[in-house]
Amino acid sequence: MSASQEMNRTSLLEVKDLCVSYGKVEAVHKVNVRIGEGEIVTVIGPNGAGKTTLMNALMAALPSAGEVAYAGHRLGERRSIEQMVALGMNLVPEKRELFSEMSVEDNLLLGAFSRYRRGFRDHLQSMEEIYERFPRLRERKRQAAGTLSGGERQMLAMGRALMAKPKLLMLDEPSLGLAPLVIREIFKVIESLKSAGVSILLVEQNARAALRVADYAYVLETGSIAMEGPAKALAGDPKVIESYLGVGA
Structure with a gap:
C-alpha cells in the first residue's frame, strides 16, 4: 500500500x-x-x-x-x-472469561448490560441475531457455560461481546x-x-x-x-x- x-x-x-x-x-x-x-x-x-x-x-x-x-x-x-x-469497542480476551456457572443465555444477556443501562431495549433481538450467527449456542442456551466445548466457549465469548453492538x-x-x-x-x-x-x-x-x-x-x-x-x-x-x-x- x-x-x-x-x-x-x-x-x-x-x-x-x-x-x-x-x-x-x-x-x-x-x-x-x-x-x-x-x-x-x-x-x-x-x-x-x-x-x-x-x-x-x-x-x-x-x-x-x-x-x-x-x-x-x-x-x-x-x-x-x-x-x-x-x-x-469490545474485547474478546484470550482466556474468554465467561461466567462458567451461568447459562449461555445469561452470559449473552450480560453482554447487553451496558446498552440496557443506556436505555436500549433491543437485547432480545440482539440475542436472536447471535443465535443465527452461532446456531450451536441456541441449542445450548440453557446449559452452563462451563460445560461447553472449547469452540463453543469461543463462540459464546464472541457472541457476548457482539451483544454490545460494537x-x-x-x-x-x-x-x-x-x-x-x-x-x-x-x-x-x-x-x-x-x-x-x-x-x-x-x-x-x-x-x-x-x-x-x-x-x-x-x-x-x-x-x-x-x-x-x-x-x-x-x-x-x-x-x-x-x-x-x-x-x-
Missing part, C-alpha cells in the same frame, strides 16, 4: 506512540496502529511480543502513554473499560486451543462480521489464517512494530514466510 493509499483509509481507531510498561520494563514501545472503518487488521508476532498487552491497553485494561483517537476523537489517558464499551471488535487469539474445523468456522464468522460493517482487530498466533482474512497487518516483535502492510503483501514477504508461515507456505 502506498503512502497516499494509507492516508486515504478512513480511520476508526488510530494509535500513535503507544507505550505500556510493567514497572521499569517497557512491554510495548511507541506502537502506531490504524484500523479503518469496515476493515480487518491483524497483529501477528511471536509469543511474548506484546500483542495481548497492546490489546489490553487499547481497551483501557492497562495504563498506557501515547495518543489514542477513536472515530476522530482523541481519548484521554484516564479512559475506562466502560467508556470504551459505550463508545463502541463498531470495533478486538479478538485476542480466537483460534487458541481449537480444532481445525472449529477454527475455520470461527474465521468464517470473522469474515461475515466485516460484511456486516464491524471493524476487527485480530491478534492471532495462527499467522496464516490471520493474513488470509485480514486487509492490513502488523508484525509485532519485542514490543515494537517490525513490519506492516497489506495482509496479502506480508503473506508473500520472504521474512514473514520464514518466521511465521513456514518455508513451504
Whole structure:
C-alpha cells in the first residue's frame, strides 16, 4: 500500500506512540496502529511480543502513554473499560472469561448490560441475531457455560461481546486451543462480521489464517512494530514466510 493509499483509509481507531510498561520494563514501545472503518487488521508476532498487552491497553485494561483517537476523537489517558464499551469497542480476551456457572443465555444477556443501562431495549433481538450467527449456542442456551466445548466457549465469548453492538471488535487469539474445523468456522464468522460493517482487530498466533482474512497487518516483535502492510503483501514477504508461515507456505 502506498503512502497516499494509507492516508486515504478512513480511520476508526488510530494509535500513535503507544507505550505500556510493567514497572521499569517497557512491554510495548511507541506502537502506531490504524484500523479503518469496515476493515480487518491483524497483529501477528511471536509469543511474548506484546500483542495481548497492546490489546489490553487499547481497551483501557492497562495504563498506557501515547495518543489514542477513536472515530476522530482523541481519548484521554484516564479512559475506562466502560467508556470504551459505550463508545463502541469490545474485547474478546484470550482466556474468554465467561461466567462458567451461568447459562449461555445469561452470559449473552450480560453482554447487553451496558446498552440496557443506556436505555436500549433491543437485547432480545440482539440475542436472536447471535443465535443465527452461532446456531450451536441456541441449542445450548440453557446449559452452563462451563460445560461447553472449547469452540463453543469461543463462540459464546464472541457472541457476548457482539451483544454490545460494537463498531470495533478486538479478538485476542480466537483460534487458541481449537480444532481445525472449529477454527475455520470461527474465521468464517470473522469474515461475515466485516460484511456486516464491524471493524476487527485480530491478534492471532495462527499467522496464516490471520493474513488470509485480514486487509492490513502488523508484525509485532519485542514490543515494537517490525513490519506492516497489506495482509496479502506480508503473506508473500520472504521474512514473514520464514518466521511465521513456514518455508513451504
